Amino acid sequence: MAPMASEDPATASTSPAAPGSTGEVGGFLGQPRGLANLFSVELWERFSFYGMQGIVLLYMYFETTQGGLGIDRTVAAGIVGAYGGSVYLFSILGGWVADRLLGSERTMYVSAVLIMLGHVALAVVPGVAGLGAGLILVAIGSGGLKATITNLVGALYTEDDPRRDAGFSIFYMGINIGGLLGPLLTGLVQESWGFHLGFGLAAVGMAIGLVQYSLARRHLPHPTRRVPDPLPREQYGRYGAIAVGTVVVLVVAVLTGLLTPGNLADVVVVATAVAAVVLFAILLTSRKVQGDEHSRVVSFIPMFVGSVAFWALFQQQFTVITIYSETRLDRDFTLPLIGDWTMPIPWAQSFNPFFIIVLAPVFAALWTRLGRRQPTTPVKFSLGVMLMGAAFLVFLPMAGTAAVPVLWIALIMLVATCGELLLSPVGLSLSTKLAPKAYPVLMVSLFYLSVALGTALSGSLASFYSEDNEVAYFGTLGAVTIGIGLVLLALAPRITRAMRGIR
Secondary structure, eight states: OOGGGGOOHHHHTTSOOOTTOOOOTTSBTTBOHHHHHHHHHHHHHHHHHHHHHHHHHHHHHSOGGGTSOOOOHHHHHHHHHHHHHHHHHHHHHHHHHIIIIIOHHHHHHHHHHHHHHHHHHHHHSOHHHHHHHHHHHHHHHHHHHHHHHHHHHHTTSOTTOTTHHHHHHHHHHHHHHHHHHHHHHHHHHHHHHOHHHHHHHHHHHHHHHHHHHHHTGGGSOGGGGSOSSOOOGGGHHHHHHHHHHHHHHHHHHHHTTSSOTTTHHHHHHHHHHHHHHHHHHHHHHOTTOOTHHHHHHHHHHHHHHHHHHHHHHHGGGGTHHHHHHHHTEEOEEEETTTEEEEOOGGGGGGHHHHHHHHHHHHHHHHHHHHGGGSOOHHHHHHHHHHHHHHHHHTTGGGTTOSSEEHHHHHHHHHHHHHHHHHHHHHHHHHHHHHOOTTOHHHHHHHHHHHHHHHHHHHHHHGGGOOGGGHHHHHHHHHHHHHHHHHHHHHHHHHHHHHTTTOO
């Protein structure tokens, strides 16, 4: 799944606990009662997010006679990539809103409402208008929720609460359960009753999470409603003008043809790359960043590149692999008592969360057993990138096969998931460890920008895919990505030294 769906408990537990939030005993599985609330809302949010994402590309490029919008397939894949990248860009905005305007709890609640409204728009508003409104609302809402809900979980515990890591492990399972069930159920509904009812099911899931959350908000600690760094009222006008100006620029770009559905993914790629360069420049030129901190920022650059390469391929499960599942997989089966049955296309997207649920405890046990002998973070990064490239090479034996077995895509996602478990859980944690004291948020933003850039690239790269050039497409991307991983592996000792004591 995307990073949030594989967020590591130890990573998330770096969020500071709210003062005095010890958490009552005997609540949810021996955890604070507020955890059940956050577990549920995140489960339903991931259910709705991945349930919608499982069918939205198909909705865009299926012909109108099939209930779709008839958008060019390449353009549709680019839109999905741009949308996915925008979620991570909006998570940076969501963090700013939480810190300066609303606080984490209110920001999360408003974000959840926006997500539900986005799914409602997809379900009831016909045509491109519903698609545009729905994707924008879900992107903004998911970004805001992603930026805040982990902090809310951390606020349930004091730093020395022995239940803390176990609580995050439970929360982590909720994320992946939602990600597993979403594509399964919305895909089934879409196959049987159409796209809009599939989107409607996603909206219902988010509504269930919201209602449950609203009824139990009181169990969250009050400090989560505090605004850590309130924006002075005299600055409201300035930031309001910036927001309005940004919207005006985007509207003008659309009206003049500078920004179109066809180039949307490329625009997000360029904007994200520029933002990353600017943030690195700020960190590396600041007088507040010197000595060990400066070296640590430099050490993050090659891992930023590796992260981009990983997500550019991994996020193609929502672009190219969705197209592949529709056009290349043999999804027809004869089942006992049922007879002939065709597997819904989005079900292929549930392999990843299934493997996450099964393998995450295995990886956790492995790292625990190895202790100080486990690979350093740069080595884990390089191995994760190489496994992602290897997953694309697994497509090659089936090039030219008329009907690819479903278990083959399962094998591909198994390899990709092993790569994810090596790279994703440590990525966000690493950014917090390497962050200069003066700029802790900027380093976390850089990690999210790597995911945003890779996700947007997954949409841009999809324009080069066709059934006739599978060997060139999968072979080239797989080989290049393995090459990037090998370079990272060769640089791992230098990167580790540059991290100055951070593993």
